[in-house]
Amino acid sequence: MQPHVDTIHLGTLPLSQGGVLEDAKLVYATWGRLNSAGTNVVLLPTYYTGTHDSYRPWIGSHSALDPDRWFIISPNLFGNGLSSSPSHAQTPAQRAGFPLVSIRDNIDAQHRLLTEHLGVKSVALAMGWSLGAVQSMHWAAAYPAFIRTVFSICGTASCWPLNRAFLASVRAALAADPAWMDGAYAHDAPPTRGLKAFGRVYCPWAYSSTFFRQALYRTLGFDSIEALLLAWEEEHLAWDACDLMAMLKTWEHADIGSLAGQSASKALANIRAKTIIMPGSCDAYFTAEEARIEGALIPNAEVRVLDSPFGHCAGAPGRFEEETRTIAMTAHALLAMA
Template sequence: MPPPTDAEHFPLGDVVLQHGMTLPDAHLAYKTYGTLNADRSNAIVYPTWFSGWHTDNEWLIGPGMALDPADWFIIVPNMLGNGLSSSPSNQPPPRDRARFPFVTFQDQVACQHRLVTEHFGIETLALVTGWSMGAGQTYQWAVSHPEMVQRAVPFCGSAITADHNKVFLYSLGEAMRADAAFADGWYDPASPPLRGLRAFARIYAGWGFSQAFYWQEEWRRLGFVSLEDFLVGFWEGFWQDGRDPNNLLTMLWCWEHGDVGQTPGFDGDTVAALNSIRCPLLSMPAEKDLYFPPEDEHWSSQHIPHGDVRVIPGVWGHFAGGGQNPDDTAFIDAAIREMLDRPV
């Protein structure tokens, strides 16, 4: 499936990134759902996740759901590096492909903040929410702009990337780079490093879902008839479906270096950054998520003045937050509805 073409684009101009490089003539791709009301009080920001596009967030948006466009103005900004916003695959030389600069969660949110305030004139956000790297951006919004965010619901993600999580991310990057066709990032886009992408997919398969998911052969519920059928059809198919390797590595670096403590003003103090969050924040880790386990979110929550944790039950691991399992979707939707009903 090719990347979606229905995004709007907000020009950012030359963006000076946190690590000291300039991204010239940058742009942020986004999609909105619903109508902004007269006093601009019904806005929600729902960032994308690792490799995801705005269309991959639509499973949580719709009539009768908590994120109902009849009630809310939902902004889905595409992350820098995801192929729709400024990315290695669409940036002109000399900052294209392997020379695309490092981007942090702080950079992502700084650009999104400009979209929200400069383009839409929004001063407060009723909610920020997101899955996986979208959860990381949710935490970052709550730390970077506590005066704006009224409620936050990160799910299956974290405020700081744990070392065990980094082990997973290191293995993905090395699998891609080990393919000679990757050519240090200077491959022909028409001939991507397919062997590296397949290895990338096989590693991800062991982490994205839990051991119990495989024991119970839950992949059959997704329409696959054997384990190999699932590994090829779901995992290899996904990563070879319009995902550019350099884009993936850019987002991988951002994920690996996630830490709200690196927000300017906190000097690396993650606890102080968490303590600065003013809004009610409900974190929803998945019970058997292998790289964002509930223990990590309980640790973060104790440092957030109005923090709470609600564990998504079941065996779907990280993909409890991916919109694949109706039970998990209903659980997440109900929690978001409860938060939106909460007075501020």
């Protein structure tokens, strides 16, 4: 089934970290139809370097996320090139000056989309991978009566110190390119060397030591580590550098304790939804250890580790058959509770 893709215009959006996002627009996709009660909703916030299209492998008549039964909504993260992003700016200076849009800003805009525009009364399941998982957790803490179940895959509610150090390393790789110019480069002169370095530095963090030691990159069609690294270079060359940096800022400032000025422990304790947290066993930056710490603070949470050699990428939608099957079965079980 093809999604319905649309845009909601939000006007001038005040931001939680100060400033405003002018002429804010939120691009979203939907599959299926909303029921008369406004309650058959599955929410899929997008992840870093992802769009609503990235979730297609999870959606279908033979999936837990069946659009014949569920109204599936995937709002695009600010900065991802579809919703308001630096790449939409008219001048290099405007692009470089794109403000920090927090996770809270994203979910508040998404809440307006769901309640004011689409007529949603409650969400059966908020679910996502990576930065989509982060948003799902924030949704449940910020709007506890609105979210009935949560499925967090390879993500945590806050950006922990190791995660921030990882993000600092990929930022430094991009910013080391003189063409970066603090984001004020011309559209026709992007920092290509920096983008390639960004992808090359990112890649090893995304998998695991087992993945490289056992040469599992061959299962992905690469005959060497260098071939894999080159593919990551090419993938990131397709992205606008300022968009990558804007989403990175959103990610590194993720702090569930910032909701209403609470501590992280209090914010997590506010979550009423039945929650399954599924960290990857070998995830290098959204670690299983830190997922367990957060899970212990949520009243109705269960931590189920996704045993996989594929690191953070284990939870990527549709990428690995066994892992995708486990995710689908878990989503099905949560929806049965909703």
